[in-house]
Amino acid sequence: MTTAAATASGEIQGRSLWQDAWARLRRNRLAVVCIFVLGFVILFCTVGSLLCNWSPHVTNLDLKAKPPGYEETLDRETWLRHKYDDLAPEEEQRFAQALKAGEGPENVTLRHWLGTDTLGRDLLARTMQGGRVSLMVAGIATAVALLIGVTYGAVAGYLGGRTDDKMMRFVEILRALPFLIFVILLTTMFGTRLWLIYLSIGAIEWLTMARIVRTQVLGLARQEFVEAARSLGLPTSRIIFRHIIPNVLGPVIVYATLTVPAVMLLEAGLSFLGLGVQPPQSSWGTLISEGADQMETYPWLLAGPAALFSITLFCLNFAGDGLRDAMDVKTAKD
Amino acid sequence: MLRFTVSRLLQAIVVVFAVFTLTFFMVRLAPGDPLATEKAIHPDVKRSLQERYHLDKSLPEQYALTLKSYFAGDLGPSMKHQGMWNAKIISDSWPVSLTIGLMALIIAVAIGIPAGVIAAVRRNTWVDNSAMSMALLGICLPGFVMGPLLIALFGIKLRWFNVGGWYEATDWVLPAATMGIIYAAYIARLTRGGMLEILNQDFIRTARAKGVPELKIVTHHALRGGLIPVVAYLGPALAGITTGSFIIETIYNLPGLGSHFVNAAVNKDYTLVLATTVLFATLLVFVNFFTDILVAWLNPKVRLT
Amino acid sequence: MPLLDVQNLRVAFHTRNGVVRAVTGVSLSVEKGQTVGIVGESGSGKSVTCYSMLGLIPMPPGRIEGGTANFDGVDLLKMSRAELRAIRGRRISMIFQDPMTSLNPYMRVGDQVMEPLRIHEGLCKAEALPKAIAALAEVGIKNPEERVRQYPHEFSGGMRQRVMIAMSMITRPELLIADEPTTALDVTIQKQVLDLIKERQRALGSAVILITHDLAVVSEVCDYVNVMYAGRLVESAPVGELFRNPRHAYTRSLMRSIPALQPKGGTLYTIPGMPPDLAKLGPGCAFRVRNAENGYLCLTDRDPEIIEIAPGHRVQNCPGCLERGNA
Numbered sequence: 031m032t033t034a035a036a037t038a039s040g041e042i043q044g045r046s047l048w049q050d051a052w053a054r055l056r057r058n059r060l061a062v063v064c065i066f067v068l069g070f071v072i073l074f075c076t077v078g079s080l081l082c083n084w085s086p087h088v089t090n091l092d093l094k095a096k097p098p099g100y101e102e103t104l105d106r107e108t109w110l111r112h113k114y115d116d117l118a119p120e121e122e123q124r125f126a127q128a129l130k131a132g133e134g135p136e137n138v139t140l141r142h143w144l145g146t147d148t149l150g151r152d153l154l155a156r157t158m159q160g161g162r163v164s165l166m167v168a169g170i171a172t173a174v175a176l177l178i179g180v181t182y183g184a185v186a187g188y189l190g191g192r193t194d195d196k197m198m199r200f201v202e203i204l205r206a207l208p209f210l211i212f213v214i215l216l217t218t219m220f221g222t223r224l225w226l227i228y229l230s231i232g233a234i235e236w237l238t239m240a241r242i243v244r245t246q247v248l249g250l251a252r253q254e255f256v257e258a259a260r261s262l263g264l265p266t267s268r269i270i271f272r273h274i275i276p277n278v279l280g281p282v283i284v285y286a287t288l289t290v291p292a293v294m295l296l297e298a299g300l301s302f303l304g305l306g307v308q309p310p311q312s313s314w315g316t317l318i319s320e321g322a323d324q325m326e327t328y329p330w331l332l333a334g335p336a337a338l339f340s341i342t343l344f345c346l347n348f349a350g351d352g353l354r355d356a357m358d359v360k361t362a363k364d
Numbered sequence: 365m366l367r368f369t370v371s372r373l374l375q376a377i378v379v380v381f382a383v384f385t386l387t388f389f390m391v392r393l394a395p396g397d398p399l400a401t402e403k404a405i406h407p408d409v410k411r412s413l414q415e416r417y418h419l420d421k422s423l424p425e426q427y428a429l430t431l432k433s434y435f436a437g438d439l440g441p442s443m444k445h446q447g448m449w450n451a452k453i454i455s456d457s458w459p460v461s462l463t464i465g466l467m468a469l470i471i472a473v474a475i476g477i478p479a480g481v482i483a484a485v486r487r488n489t490w491v492d493n494s495a496m497s498m499a500l501l502g503i504c505l506p507g508f509v510m511g512p513l514l515i516a517l518f519g520i521k522l523r524w525f526n527v528g529g530w531y532e533a534t535d536w537v538l539p540a541a542t543m544g545i546i547y548a549a550y551i552a553r554l555t556r557g558g559m560l561e562i563l564n565q566d567f568i569r570t571a572r573a574k575g576v577p578e579l580k581i582v583t584h585h586a587l588r589g590g591l592i593p594v595v596a597y598l599g600p601a602l603a604g605i606t607t608g609s610f611i612i613e614t615i616y617n618l619p620g621l622g623s624h625f626v627n628a629a630v631n632k633d634y635t636l637v638l639a640t641t642v643l644f645a646t647l648l649v650f651v652n653f654f655t656d657i658l659v660a661w662l663n664p665k666v667r668l669t
Numbered sequence: 670m671p672l673l674d675v676q677n678l679r680v681a682f683h684t685r686n687g688v689v690r691a692v693t694g695v696s697l698s699v700e701k702g703q704t705v706g707i708v709g710e711s712g713s714g715k716s717v718t719c720y721s722m723l724g725l726i727p728m729p730p731g732r733i734e735g736g737t738a739n740f741d742g743v744d745l746l747k748m749s750r751a752e753l754r755a756i757r758g759r760r761i762s763m764i765f766q767d768p769m770t771s772l773n774p775y776m777r778v779g780d781q782v783m784e785p786l787r788i789h790e791g792l793c794k795a796e797a798l799p800k801a802i803a804a805l806a807e808v809g810i811k812n813p814e815e816r817v818r819q820y821p822h823e824f825s826g827g828m829r830q831r832v833m834i835a836m837s838m839i840t841r842p843e844l845l846i847a848d849e850p851t852t853a854l855d856v857t858i859q860k861q862v863l864d865l866i867k868e869r870q871r872a873l874g875s876a877v878i879l880i881t882h883d884l885a886v887v888s889e890v891c892d893y894v895n896v897m898y899a900g901r902l903v904e905s906a907p908v909g910e911l912f913r914n915p916r917h918a919y920t921r922s923l924m925r926s927i928p929a930l931q932p933k934g935g936t937l938y939t940i941p942g943m944p945p946d947l948a949k950l951g952p953g954c955a956f957r958v959r960n961a962e963n964g965y966l967c968l969t970d971r972d973p974e975i976i977e978i979a980p981g982h983r984v985q986n987c988p989g990c991l992e993r994g995n996a
Contacts, residue, residue, distance in 0.1 A: 112647030206379050206652050208644050210607040215387065215637065218629040244591070295506050299611055302508045303626060315508075322512040322615070326520060336509045344504040566770035572725055573765075574785050574836070575758035588775040662818040664775065 041056070054356040061352025064345035071342050075161035083140050085112040086159040087310055093150040095328045098144060103139045110134050144334045148324060156312055157335050163313040165340075167227060168294045170287055174232025175293075179239025180282060184270050186240070187247025196245065201237050209234040210296070217305045227306060231296050237288050242285055246278040272352030280357040287350035291343045298339065314339040365660070372656055375383050376649040383645035384434070384638070388427055391634045392554050417443060417635065431520060434548065444633040450459070453624060454639060460530055463619035464539045464612065471544025472551050472601065479548070480555025484563060485588070485653065487556075502549025507608055511542045511615040528617035539616045543608055547601050561589035592662050599655035601650045670742065671698040672876050673844060678736035678746075680714075682720045683729060687948040691717040693900045694736075695976070699844065704870065704877045706908070708884060708923065712944050714900035715880045719846045722746065723761060724753045737838040741843070751902075759789040760838035767848040768829035772821040779817025782836045789840055804835040806972075807872075808865060827858035834865060841873050846878045864891055884927050888912060896920050899945050899955035902975065903990070906982035916978065918960050918990040933990035954987040 055061060088111050092103060104112070107129060114125035129136065144153035186197040213230040220226065250256060251274065259269045295315075300306035301315025302322075309316070314335050321332030405413075413418045417440075418429050427625045433440060439450040479499070483492040505513075518538060519527035526536050562568065563586055609622035621640060628636040680692040692714045699705045707715040721724045722738045722745050738745040740761070745753065757763075762785075765771040773781055782804060783797035792800075798817065805813035810833040821829055830850060837845060847866060851859035867890060870877050880889060887894050888908060895905040896919065904917040915921045925938045942959040955961075957967030967989030976986045984991065 034452055093639065197542060203375060203379055203382075206649050207383060208603065208641070208648050210610075211641050211644055212386070212390075214610070214626065215390055215627055215641070219396075221630070245580070256489075291504075298506060299508065299608075303614060305626075305630075318508055322508060325512050325516060332509075332512060339506070340504045340509060343506070345498060347500065348505060390987070407952045407967055566765060566767060567773040569725065570763075570765060570833075571773070571784075573723065573763040575754045575756070575788055577754060577785065577788075580788075585773055585776070589773075664822065 049103055051353075051356045055352055058352045058355065061334050061349055061356075062353070067341065067345045068349060071161065071338070071345070072165065073323060075158050075165060079155070079158040079162060081111075082152075082155050082158060083112060084142070084155040085115050086151060086155040087115055088151065090114050090146075090150035093142075093146050094149075095148050095324070095331070096146045096330075098145040098153075098239070098330050098334075099147055100142045101139050102142060103137060106132075106134050106136055108136060126160040145328075145330045147320065148328070153331065153334055156316075157338060160312040160314045160335065161338065161342075162319045163307055163311060164294055164297060164315065167224070167297045167307075167313065168290045170228045171235065171293045171297070171361055172289050173240055174228060175235035175285055175289060176282065177236075178232065179236035180243050180275065180278075182191070182236070183240035183243030184247050184265040184275055184278070188251045188266070189272060190248065190251060194244070194248070197335040198241070201240055204235050213296075213300065214303075214305055217300065224311075225308065227297060227300065231293050235293060235295070239282070239285060239289070242281055243278055246281055247274055250274050278295060281307040282349060284354045284357055287346065287353055291350075294339075294346075295345065368660060369657060376653045377543050379649045380642065380646050382551050384431070384642050385427075387572065387638050387641045388430060389423075391632075391637055392423060392426070394632070396632055406540040416441065423533065430638070439475070439639040440635045442489060442628075442633055442636045444628070444631050450636050453636065454621065457619055457621050458626050458643075460618055461606075461609050461613070461622060463536050464543070464618070465602070465609060466538055467540035468543035468547065468605050469598075469602065471540060472547035475544070475548035476551025477555050477591070480552040480594075481559055481582065481587070481590075483556045484559035485578075487560060496556065499549040500551045503553075504548070504631040507542055507546060507611050508615060510545065511539075514538050514542055515615075528615075530618050530620075531539075535616075535618075539612045539618060543605055543612055544613075545607075550601065551571065551594055551597065554594050559586055562586045562590040565589075570603040582594065588662060592659055593654060595662060596659050597650075602651045606644060606647065616651075621662065671770045672703075673699040673878075674724065674737075675718070676737045676739075678718060678721070678738060678858045679734040680717055680726070680731060681734050682726075686691050686949070688950045689949060690950065691731075691900050692721065695897070695902050697895050697901075697902065697905065698877050699878060701843070701981070702870075702874050702876055703893060704867075704879060704891045706879045706881060706887040707897060708881060708887055708894060709897035710944055712883060712947070712949075713897040715897050716848055717900075718897070719763075719848065719878060719880060723757050723763070723846075724748075725757075725763075730941065731826045754872050757835075758842075759787045759840045760842050761844045761846065762840065762842040763846045763848065764830070764837050764850050767853045768826055768833055769853070770827045771833060772829055774821050776820075777817065778819055778821060778824070778832055781821075781837060782817070782832065785836065785840045801835075801918075804839045805832070808832070808835040808838075808869070810835070826854055827861065830854060830858075830862050831865065834869060836861070836874070838869050838873060842875055844876045844878065845870065846880070849882070849957065850879075851886065852881070852883075859886075865956045866890075884923055896923065899950060900947055901955060901972075901985070902983075903956070905980075906979075906983045906984075909980050913949065914979075914982070915985045916982070916991055917956075917987075918962055922959075922961075954985070954990060956987075956990055960989055965989065979988060 061209050088108075090102075090108075093100070096102075110125055110128050110133065114121045114128060142152050142154065144157060146253060147153055147156065182197070182201075186194045210231075213227075213234070216226055216230050247268070256269060256273060264273075297306055298315030298318065301313050302319040304319070307313040307316055315334035318332060318339065321328075321335060325330050384633060409418070418426045421429070430440070439454070442448045442450050442453060445453060479495045483495040486492050515527050515538065517523045526535055529535065561583075568581060568585060571581050576585065608620075609620060610626050611622075612618070613620040613623040614626070621643070624636065625640040625644070627633075628640060675698065676696045678692055678695045679690070682689040682691055694720055695714070697707070697718075699704070699754075709715045717722070717726060717731075721731065721733055722740075724745075733746055736746065740756070745756070748756075772778070775951050779798065779801050781879065783792070783794070783801040786792045786797040786800060787794070793988075798841075801817055802813045805816060810816055810828060810831055821832070824832060833850075838918050845866070850866065854862060863886065866877065869875075877890075881887060893905070894908050894911050896903050896911075896917065898919050902914070904911070904920045911920065912924070915924055919940075922940045926940060928937060940959055941961055945955055945958065952971050953969040954967035954973050957969065960967060968987050973985040973987035973990075975983050977983050
């Protein structure tokens with residue numbers, strides 16, 4: 031249809047695709063708000079943790095499950111206990127030194143903004159620390175998925191033909207495997223180590239990434255600029271990494287943004303089952319799991335971590351959708 | 365179509381076989397002794413137990429024996445549930461998982477598809493916006509948050525349902541709703557996307573120009589193409605619902621396959637782990653097989669190849 | 670009384686970038702059995718003119734802001750959705766530019782061809798099928814009994830356009846609107862499709878509105894021509910009169926850019942500049958920026974009126990665009 035609406039004003043000055051995408055993204059208010067909230071959550075979990083007076087590890091059985099806003103008066107020793115985490119041996123030394131040196135205030139009243147958990151630990155500090163672990167797992171597992179998926183997909187798409195056929199058939203077969211079962215088996219059989227979680231979650235998520243990249247590269251590999259690079263005698267690896275991969279960055283970024291919440295869900299699910307992050311470390315999944323156990327008596331144990339987790343997921347999804355629309359990427363439908 | 369079906373079927377069988385082999389060696393190579401118990405047991409008893417589970421033989425021999433018995437339809441005895449056969453444990457627990465899984469899927473489809481279709485037809489109106497906001501909420505509330513919330517509301521506050529367990533005829537409602545709502549959200553988004561894409565096609569304009577009523581345009585012209593992404597998603601969705609049952613069955617304390625699998629894995633019940641894993645794999649692989657066939661049937665262009 | 674009589678039609682799209690006046694005061698009429706062409710560049714409003722009469726533009730953002738479109742004495746613009754639907758596909762049919770995308774890939778060709786009969790005449794499948802087979806045979810499709818069971822992707826582009834023609838003519842409509850029916854086809858197929866449309870038109874006595882940007886096609890097929898530019902009608906005349914005596918500068922530019930009429934070996938003539946942005950168009954002659962002849966004489970303060978300078982020959986009265994000495 032030749033509607034007049036289609037003849038929008040043509041842009042005169044040169045604008046890169048990235049600038050275009052950025053302009054479109056900025057117009058999507060909700061996506062921008064979500065990106066800001068995400069930045070805030072990341073700051074909260076990292077910088078916030080440093081500023082917090084409470085340690086996520088120090089227990090106090092006299093202050094079990096106090097509601098949000100509860101005030102605790104600390105003497106100097108307890109204050110230092112919270113300042114110098116009691117997990118690492120060298121921290122223990124520093125604690126002893128600080129105690130001897132007379133560091134810190136004599137008596138101070140501090141507030142547990144989110145209350146305390148069943149072992150009397152400050153819930154705010156634990157939520158920050160758990161968030162750090164959750165975000166780290168999500169980030170590293172996504173990076174693993176990116177690394178494998180982009181390389182594999184780019185190679186398959188670039189080589190094309192029968193190699194591509196075989197490589198993608200392999201991906202299809204792997205996709206049909208019940209991977210979560212293997213993740214659970216791995217973590218139960220070989221112990222719950224954090225790097226095992228990164229690896230196994232990354233190993234699930236790279237498959238879709240490989241498919242998306244492969245489809246993109248398949249189209250790019252037949253274009254003239256690749257032909258030109260080849261005629262200059264550039265090695266295949268250089269063509270793939272310097273000429274093709276930069277051109278598939280858009281879809282990759284979009285998909286990576288949407289992978290992060292999926293990974294966070296997986297990690298939290300595993301932790302919820304007690305198969306993920308192990309105490310004394312915590313993640314949002316373990317906090318939610320603990321909270322759900324005590325939901326009837328101490329609802330705030332669930333409320334804080336669950337709300338933060340849901341908000342983060344929401345923002346990641348919305349930011350990913352916004353990026354997709356802004357970059358005009360068609361994501362695969364699965 | 366026949367070649368497509370046969371090749372997919374062969375692929376499915378290969379996958380199940382691969383899962384069997386992988387799981388078998390993974391559990392056998394894991395550190396720890398499955399027969400270790402808190403009490404010390406007499407060496408003779410231990411030897412007879414090892415014989416019973418073929419643990420006295422070499423690994424390849426064990427593999428061959430297990431494979432042979434699986435082909436004969438014998439899933440072997442459980443290592444931890446004394447005197448129980450795996451087949452019996454599974455046949456006792458699968459109705460629980462199946463009921464919840466199917467009901468969740470029905471809830472997901474019954475809410476998700478109509479919501480997505482209506483959102484697409486009334487796009488950018490308040491109907492669309494509110495449906496899609498609800499969907500995002502469903503996506504961002506994971507099962508282990510939604511489950512406790514539903515329990516708190518319907519189980520504790522209103523006392524409409526039991527908070528857990530598998531005793532009464534209505535015990536499937538909350539677990540199925542928990543999973544169903546989450547997948548309804550995904551399906552609604554997929555349906556909306558698929559329908560929007562189809563409704564913007566030229567042939568929809570052709571149908572309007574022919575005087576086809578709006579309702580019929582949706583049902584006759586758009587739905588078939590618009591639902592292809594949804595049908596393609598049903599395989600992964602069922603996989604997610606199956607594996608999601610690990611969490612749901614833990615939350616609601618249900619004696620289903622999922623909780624048996626997790627417990628077996630934690631307790632190193634090798635034979636039960638193998639049996640449940642192979643069962644899950646078979647289920648998933650064949651659901652994927654059928655959705656592949658269904659997608660091919662829906663899309664005339666794929667059907668030819 | 671003409672079969673279709675459009676007076677002063679105005680259509681606008683209310684978009685985020687402003688109000689786009691896609692059709693501004695267009696009047697045209699079609700007699701029974703006549704073939705009328707609407708010519709113009711992309712975005713000149715020729716498709717919107719026809720789509721809006723049949724309620725086929727998306728509303729919102731589209732809005733019909735005024736005018737009448739009397740079809741057989743009844744105003745299409747005042748009809749309810751249901752009344753319009755009863756006319757679409759029965760008394761007024763359409764065929765579209767791209768036969769690849771205009772047929773539903775998920776439906777059998779036979780089901781699509783018989784659909785107008787089933788909707789408008791209430792026939793059941795068994796009654797409609799033989800008619801669909803006959804209709805396909807009439808447009809020159811071999812083995813129609815087997816072809817009805819096939820899907821569109823099993824047909825070639827030209828064959829699909831034949832299916833479209835069969836489908837649109839199966840209810841013997843009084844008016845067929847063909848929107849660029851040959852643009853997406855190979856040159857060899859174009860002629861066949863045009864001939865087929867003419868042949869079916871003669872057999873059924875239908876009138877045809879042919880929307881195109883190709884003056885060569887118009888000269889071959891049409892009885893009467895309307896030239897549109899920037900949502901306005903700039904000139905309309907019987908086809909012979911228009912080609913003998915084009916009065917508006919835009920019409921003359923269009924004719925100069927027909928490759929077949931240009932001297933061999935010369936550079937192809939193109940109209941300078943781009944069609945104006947309809948969201949930003951103020952009053953005055955819309956062609957003045959691109960008028961290479963006498964743009965400085967064009968009206969700038971008010972829209973030019975339409976005047977009849979010869980029987981049936983109407984043109985926009987703009988001093989810069991009318992041929993010098995005759996205005």
